[in-house]
Amino acid sequence: MRAHEVVLHRIEQDLAAARLRVGDRLPAERALAEDLGVGRSSVREAIRVLEAMGVVKTSVGSGPDAGAIVVADPATSIGSALRLHMATQFLPIADVVQTRVLLESWALREAAARTPDLSAIDELLDRMDDQSLEPDQFHRLDAELHVRFAGLAGNVLIEAMMTSLRDSIHGYVMDAVPMLDDWSAVAVNLRCEHRGIVDALRRGHGAKAATLAREHIEGFYGLMRLD
Incomplete structure (x- = not known):
């Protein structure tokens, strides 16, 4: 179970046990992270999933209305969401690839018209330029990059769907690495393609x-020879 799934599971338990009810505020991000031994980014990821499901509503700031508030009775729904996160690791690869194309293509077209903030994506690209990265490290960053692409359009449901697919994406990509004739050459090409996508976005060419x-x-996918 990945870190954000641990957070989802904990919140599901609290809702089922009535420790959290409609109208209650979720524990603070830092408190949840420390209590569960996960990073704050994992807590934020879980909250994005809950918001996409309509389970919580978030507000920024530091006042009494800030944070995430439970707005629907989600005990059944969140359990289904957690199971979806787990089940996506076993989906047919071709279906995952096709879904990625649909989600990311739409998101990038939409994002180009919004003049998106690409600073986090630029940081990921710079980290992926590290020649000492092992394939597993590279592709975890790669999966995060593609989730970020999907999130640029501002549609939380699209981003949540891509987040759910992340483990499946990383899994099939890592299965392919031993089949590649020259991983280093493939990595160079992937870096170039990533930067080409971002350059087109920066120019507004959705x-x-x-x-x-x-x-x-x-x-x-064609390189994988897994069909």
Whole structure:
């Protein structure tokens, strides 16, 4: 179970035991992270999933209305969401690839018209340029990058769906690495393709960014020889 799934599971338990009810505020991000031994980014990821499901509503700031508040009785729904997170690790690879293309292409087209903040994505790209990264490290960053792409459009449901697929994406990619003739050369090409997508976004060329993303996703799938 990944870190954000641990957070989801804990909140599900609290709701089922009536320790949390509609109208209650979730524990503070830092408190949840420390209590569960996970990073604050994992807590934020879990809350994004809950918000996409309509379970909580979040408000920024430091006043009495800040934070995440339970707005629906979600005990059954959140259990289903957690099971979805786990089940996506076993979906057919071709279906995952096709879904990625649909989600990311749409998100990139939408994002280009919004002049998105690309600073977090630029940071990920810089980290992925580290030549000493092992394939597992590289592809965990790669999976995070593609979740970020999906999140640029501002649609929390699209981002939550991509987050749910992340383990499945990382799994099939890592299965492919031993089949590649030259991982180093493939990594160089992937870095170049990533930067091409971001460059198109930065220029406001949404259709081009979407096309490059589709070619990038399908191109790697073609290298896998897993059909």
